[in-house]
Amino acid sequence: MLRMFREYAPIPRESAFSYSCPMELAEIRTYPLKAAKGIPRSSVQVLPWGLEGDRRWAVVNPLGEVFWVGEHPRLLSVSAVETPEGGLHLTAEGMGELKVPPATGDTLSPGSAGLDRAVLADADAHEWFTRLLGRPARLIWLDVSGRRTVTEEQGGLWDGPLLLVSRSSLRRLDDWIAEGAVERGEDPPGPLDIARFRPNAIIDDAEPFAEDTWTSVRIGEIDFRVSELCDRCAATLWDPTTQDHGREPLRTLAEHRRWDGKTWFGIRLVPGNLGKLRVGDEVRPG
Secondary structure, eight states, X not given: OOOOGGGTXXXXXXXXXXXXXXXXXXXXXXXXXXXXXXXXESEEEEETTEETTSSOEEEEOTTSOBOOTTTOGGGGGOEEEEOTTSOEEEEETTEEEEEEXXXXXXXXXOSSTTOOOEEEOOHHHHHXXXXXXXXXXXXXXXXXXXXXXXXXXXXXXXXXXXXXXXXXXXXXXXXXXXXXXXXXXXXXXXXXXXXXXXXXXXXXXXXXXXXXXXXXXXXXXXXXXXXXXXXXXXXXXXXXTTOOBOSTTHHHHHHHXXXXXXXXXEEEEEESSOEEXXXXXXXXXX
């Protein structure tokens, strides 16, 4: 069960914000393949379980357990684009491209929580990922009919139905990281790539961490319920471009954004109605 953040999360005083200034949806990203590169979108359909084409594919081991970035950072190098036919076009550095047809193989129940029903892709896709990762791997497609309904207690499957992140909050985090580096006698690093946080919706023009206080938000024609803040895992420690591993952002988040034993950045949203999100849509928190 997802825990409602407003029951326990301390809200920073800096998050108090007047919403008289309009905000806009700056970017939309979807992730056809879990742990792979995000795809920028100018618009996207909102479905009951999240965004169309978002996290519909995943790579699993022979037991049906989903591979994650911490064990297999090379997944970050994969570009996966859905084809009009419902398949997947795969590319990665050092690998030939592969066009995967729509998944029509056996149905399995993967071992990872939230994956209720999945269909195996073809053998060529399994072999491609096995070579990429250096261990037995299989590509699966999550059957839409197997998705659970998103409830008041549940934010959704996998990483939640939609993750919203603020550029203003990221700039504040970058400032904290730079200040910490100077205090340790180190050269300040460059800004973090927002892709580390794998957002679906990116906003700007809000006060840093103003989103902590939201209980709902309307983006364009879609009303969303804020189910919780997003607790950040070790996957954020890998640079999405170089696949290099470091201590940020979790080290600094632990100093400034830690409670309940976890670190927090971004908010999870559950759609209350269907429709389309578009870059430039007005964002109105509630």
